[in-house]
Amino acid sequence: MWDEEYDVVIIGSGFAGLSAAIEARRLCSSVVVLEKMAVPGGNSIISGGLFAAAGSPLQAQENIDDSPELMLADMLAAGHDFNHRDLAGIVAEKSAETLQWTIDELGVKYRPKLSHLGGHSVPRTYNTANTSGSGIIRPMLVKCREMDIPIRLKTFLSQLITDESGAIEGVAVIEDYIFPNRESGIGKRIRAKRAVVMAAGGFSQDKKFRAIQNPMLTEDIECTNHRGATAESLIIALKAGAIPVQLSMIQLGPWASRDEEGFGVGSMFSMLAGFPYGILIDLRTGERFVNEQADRKLLVDAMLNFDRESIAIVDEMGVRHASTLEKCLKRGVVRKFDTIEELAIANQAPLIPLKATINAYNALIEKGRDDQFGKPLPKDLLPLKHPPYYSIRLISKVHYCMGGIQINTRAQIIRIDTQQPIGRFYAAGEIVGGIHGASRLGSNAITDCIVFGRIAGGNAANEPPRP
Ligand SMILES: Cc1cc2nc3c(=O)[nH]c(=O)nc-3n(C[C@H](O)[C@H](O)[C@H](O)COP(=O)(O)OP(=O)(O)OC[C@H]3O[C@@H](n4cnc5c(N)ncnc54)[C@H](O)[C@@H]3O)c2cc1C
Numbered sequence: 410m411w412d413e414e415y416d417v418v419i420i421g422s423g424f425a426g427l428s429a430a431i432e433a434r435r436l437c438s439s440v441v442v443l444e445k446m447a448v449p450g451g452n453s454i455i456s457g458g459l460f461a462a463a464g465s466p467l468q469a470q471e472n473i474d475d476s477p478e479l480m481l482a483d484m485l486a487a488g489h490d491f492n493h494r495d496l497a498g499i500v501a502e503k504s505a506e507t508l509q510w511t512i513d514e515l516g517v518k519y520r521p522k523l524s525h526l527g528g529h530s531v532p533r534t535y536n537t538a539n540t541s542g543s544g545i546i547r548p549m550l551v552k553c554r555e556m557d558i559p560i561r562l563k564t565f566l567s568q569l570i571t572d573e574s575g576a577i578e579g580v581a582v583i584e585d586y587i588f589p590n591r592e593s594g595i596g597k598r599i600r601a602k603r604a605v606v607m608a609a610g611g612f613s614q615d616k617k618f619r620a621i622q623n624p625m626l627t628e629d630i631e632c633t634n635h636r637g638a639t640a641e642s643l644i645i646a647l648k649a650g651a652i653p654v655q656l657s658m659i660q661l662g663p664w665a666s667r668d669e670e671g672f673g674v675g676s677m678f679s680m681l682a683g684f685p686y687g688i689l690i691d692l693r694t695g696e697r698f699v700n701e702q703a704d705r706k707l708l709v710d711a712m713l714n715f716d717r718e719s720i721a722i723v724d725e726m727g728v729r730h731a732s733t734l735e736k737c738l739k740r741g742v743v744r745k746f747d748t749i750e751e752l753a754i755a756n757q758a759p760l761i762p763l764k765a766t767i768n769a770y771n772a773l774i775e776k777g778r779d780d781q782f783g784k785p786l787p788k789d790l791l792p793l794k795h796p797p798y799y800s801i802r803l804i805s806k807v808h809y810c811m812g813g814i815q816i817n818t819r820a821q822i823i824r825i826d827t828q829q830p831i832g833r834f835y836a837a838g839e840i841v842g843g844i845h846g847a848s849r850l851g852s853n854a855i856t857d858c859i860v861f862g863r864i865a866g867g868n869a870a871n872e873p874p875r876p
Contacts (some may be wrong), residue, residue, distance in 0.1 A: 411579060411600040416438045417869045418580055418601040420566045420609055420642060423453035424542070424858035426608035427549040429866030431514075436554045437603060437812040442558060443580070444567040446588055446637045451610045452839070453785025454546040455794065458537030459524065459676050459852035462508040463501055468533060475531050477501040484853065487528045487704035488811075488846020491655060495818050496844045496861075500853065503860045508535060511859065515548040524681055524730075525787055526851040528704030532787075536854040540677060540732040550867055563587065563594070565593055566642060568596065569605065569649050569834075570817050575824075576832025577605045577649065588637055593780035597870070603867035604833040607822065608862060609642030609837035611810035619807065622657040631674035632807040633662055643682065643840060648815050649823040650831055654842030660849055662808035663708035664721075666742045666801055672808075674733040675742040675801050679721050680851060681736075685787050686727025688770055692718045695753075695762030697770065700782040706848035709805045719803050720756055722767075725795045734799075742800045752798050767793055811849055813842030820865035835869045837861035 416437040419426045422444040425463040434440045448454075461482035462468075480501035485492055511517040518538040525532035537544030553560060565586035572578040579601050583594035612618050616628040620641040629722075632638075647653055664684065666675030684701040690710075691698050699711035701721070712719055728734055737743035746752040749767065771792035773779050779786060811838075815823045820837055821830035838858040845853065 410598065410751065411862070414600040414602055415441045416601070416603045416874065417606065418443065418599055419866070420580070421608035421610055421838070422449040422450060422560050422610060423451035423610055423838060424855055425865070426546065426551060426606070427546065428859045428862030429606045429608055429837055429869065430558045431549065431552055431556065432863040432866035433870040434558050436867060440558050441599070442553070442560045443564045443566055443582060444560060444562050445586055446779040447461035447563055449560050449562060450543070450546045450552060452634050452638055453542045454856070455672065456542030456855065457543045457680070458540055458542045458855070459526065460508055460535040460537070460855045461529065461533050461850065461852040462504040462535060462856065463533055464505040465533065465535065467521070467535065471523060471532065471841055473523070473531050473533070475533055477504065480504060480528055480533065483528060483530050484850060487706070487848045487850050489848070491658070492712050493843035493847030494817070499818060500844060500857045504856045506840045507856060507860050507863070509517065511545060515545070515552055517545050517548050525627050525685055525702070526680060526709065526783070527684060527702040527852045536732070545855070546596045560595060565594065566609070567596070567647055568647065571649065574832060575603065575650070577834040580605060589639070601784055601833065602874045603872040604835055605832070606865045606869050607642060607646055607814070607836040607840055608838045608865070609840050611638050611813070612640035612643055613810055614638040615640040617657055622812070623659050625658060626807055630807055631670065631804070633665060633676065634808070643813065646822065646836070646840070649834065650826065651822045652815040653812070654815045658704055658811040658843065658847055659807060660809040660811060661709045661805040663705055663712055663803065663805050665806040667804040668742050668802055673742060674736040674740060675731045678731045678737045678743055679801055679803065682723050682727050682731035683721030685724030686730055686790060686792065687721050689719055689721050690758060690763065690764070690766065690811065692720060692756060692758050695759040696766050697782065700779070700784040702784050704848050704850060712803065712805055720758070720800045721803060722752065722793070722798060722800050724793050724798050726791045727793070728799050737801070742744045746798050746800070747796055749798060752800050756800055756802070801845045809844045809849055810839055811842065813840045815843060816841050816861070819868050820861050821868070833872055837865040
């Protein structure tokens with residue numbers, strides 16, 4: 410009745426799935442990773458590679474006082490206390506050791522300087538050397554090869570198979586699957602002697618499903634995710650009895666560019682330079698309207714309010730922090746101007762109010778405090794007066810699902826009727842709900858995925874083997 414058998418079967422080859430696989434393989438004899446797409450890595454491989462850690466070596470080097478308690482407080486503030494605290498606390502607590510694991514065990518290379526992302530009280534974000542999640546996923550794939558962990562591409566989880574007690578005993582899959590054609594491929598059944606780990610990511614690209622959860626997210630709203638970020642695995646887990654948590658909490662990214670599709674290269678420009686070192690301007694008024702370093706929800710709400718069309722402006726000093734600048738300029742996502750006058754004309758912004766806004770902002774920088782919107786000013790921030798100037802046209806795009814299925818601190822999936830763990834069934838990564846509450850802070854997803862991926866993989870491998 411079974412075609413194959415492994416100790417641990419993992420669904421999804423992103424940060425969560427691969428870290429679960431590596432941890433499980435360390436503890437048991439056989440692990441397989443199933444991936445429906447033709448390439449591995451899901452959203453993880455196209456991500457920005459920003460990794461938040463509290464109490465890291467770079468923080469020590471830069472004399473930044475941080476702690477897991479402060480990171481948790483930031484997560485709760487952004488999440489409006491919708492967060493499941495016990496899970497969020499584990500992410501914060503294990504953030505620095507998990508970062509170190511990526512360096513020691515995987516050989517991931519990071520840039521030598523921290524970034525300060527919106528909603529974090531202090532700079533705590535590492536950047537991979539290549540400014541991409543591929544800087545972590547590729548070393549993970551190498552590790553999987555070294556450890557003899559097969560990654561089966563074009564292999565789609567179509568059903569979970571349970572035993573008489575309701576525990577998960579294996580999976581039905583479609584091999585040679587051509588996403589999204591459900592008629593493609595050939596069926597197979599794989600037994601999990603110990604456990605199954607769901608690491609199938611979020612559903613931001615599932616336009617119908619996301620609109621059911623949040624009708625404001627109409628199908629015309631663009632998305633930053635890979636094509637395969639759809640809801641079928643979540644639905645399979647729900648059918649197996651998992652508790653849905655906060656499925657309508659879906660995050661928009663406020664930093665995306667109007668002039669390219671998806672996440673592109675502009676998002677990182679805004680995140681690393683435009684927002685911390687520049688200003689956000691309402692094109693109708695030429696004025697600032699928000700703390701540029703607020704969390705994503707506050708920013709998106711402010712941008713969508715009154716249908717604002719906004720741009721970020723940064724000068725030659727601030728733009729040094731933008732690792733994607735060259736690509737942005739080449740693709741016309743960011744434009745460069747010798748003067749503010751030229752920038753105003755090209756963006757159809759009212760010049761006199763814009764100049765007044767910049768002068769007022771520079772006065773705040775000289776004073777060392779943003780009395781207007783409470784933006785935390787970076788230590789190395791200089792007045793915005795060094796030409797040339799750069800602008801990016803912004804639009805919010807669907808980016809991340811805070812909602813998903815419920816797990817406990819051991820990453821076991823919880824059953825809706827008994828509120829007890831479903832036997833031999835674990836989850837990690839974006840498919841899990843509740844950790845980030847109403848709004849996830851930038852760079853906390855990678856931390857979350859790897860922290861809970863390792864927990865899920867370790868506990869799955871420690872399940873007693875079935876006879
Ligand atoms: C463009 C972009 C940039 C980002 N940048 C950052 C950043 O810099 N820092 C940060 O912290 N967060 C970032 N995020 C968020 C973060 O990258 C994601 O939350 C994270 O990668 C999710 O990892 P995961 O392992 O849970 O899922 P994924 O990486 O999406 O992997 C899940 C995999 O499961 C597969 N799958 C799904 N269903 C099935 C099925 N039925 N059968 C088989 N396979 C299946 C999918 O195809 C996918 O490959 C970014 C997100 C995006 C989209």
